[in-house]
Amino acid sequence: MPSRQASTRAPRAGSADDVADRLHSAAIHLLRRLRREDDASGVSAPRLSALSVVVFGGPVTIGDLAAAEQVRVPTMSRLVVTLEEAGLVQRVPDATDRRVVRVEATEAGRTLLHAGRRRRVAALAADVGRLSAPQRRALLAAIPLLERLAGR
């Protein structure tokens, strides 16, 4: 990986390029690892992530959901279909604007989310728990920055 080599072409350690590059690499591998935990729960990462928005964000439109998840509307539309088929969410037509579909979580969706989330991050959480207190603090301090870089 880019972050693991010591080429003379590598950006200066600590430079914006270096940080960006290593962050990218770390994010790729972190997610590859977590995907396996997702599989174990029977609900894929995109579904779980969308379900999470619905559960915590209340009834929400397809468009807003797509924006929140940073995917296109057709992608989200299909994702909602599969979530509905699985009985995890429900489509509710908007009362005043009949073009709009509001998506809300079912009880099964809420239950699964909480169980699924727990399982999904369990392996990662265990490793986080294994860090020293200062390390954990360092990680915690970086999280708002990551969220900001992720584009929120």
Added chain:
Amino acid sequence: MPSRQASTRAPRAGSADDVADRLHSAAIHLLRRLRREDDASGVSAPRLSALSVVVFGGPVTIGDLAAAEQVRVPTMSRLVVTLEEAGLVQRVPDATDRRVVRVEATEAGRTLLHAGRRRRVAALAADVGRLSAPQRRALLAAIPLLERLAGR
């Protein structure tokens, strides 16, 4: 997202569960964003990542490449085919063991990697550059931890 709500079911802020959960969410959104930059360069993230291993790791077998990228062998085999079709890598049969295939970068591959990497992380690097010095330090301090959590 899980990290944005204030449910009573949410793990304690700063707990291992909380850190793990928010990290997961941030990683998902960070990569979604970067994928667009990848598209602009004409080389997808998995290809660029594999190419990176080949360029910096020297001639490497398909199996080792798959292990390094944390994917199964058939997935990597196909990825190498597309990289070879694009003229970015070359298959070289091993001299002593004719079952193994060594993959090495072409000059075009090396050139593209350096150009592509630069473009790919450019948007992210720009945002990183916009952080304050202490923020950048906080991010830098967290990177080794992320790399560790990403697994080995």
Added chain:
DNA sequence: GGCTGATAGTTAGCTTTGCTAACTAACAAC
């Protein structure tokens, strides 16, 4: 030498999840 089992890759086929383009339905405005 010649079986037998292990190992490296490939091929085939399926699934999920992205995308764009083109469509329908409903609303808003004039």
Added chain:
DNA sequence: GTTGTTAGTTAGCAAAGCTAACTATCAGCC
């Protein structure tokens, strides 16, 4: 009431992940 805009859906494509099944080669062992 026509015209343009907006919300979602449908259709069709590509990338990238997986497993299962296959080929080819190698290593051991009698």
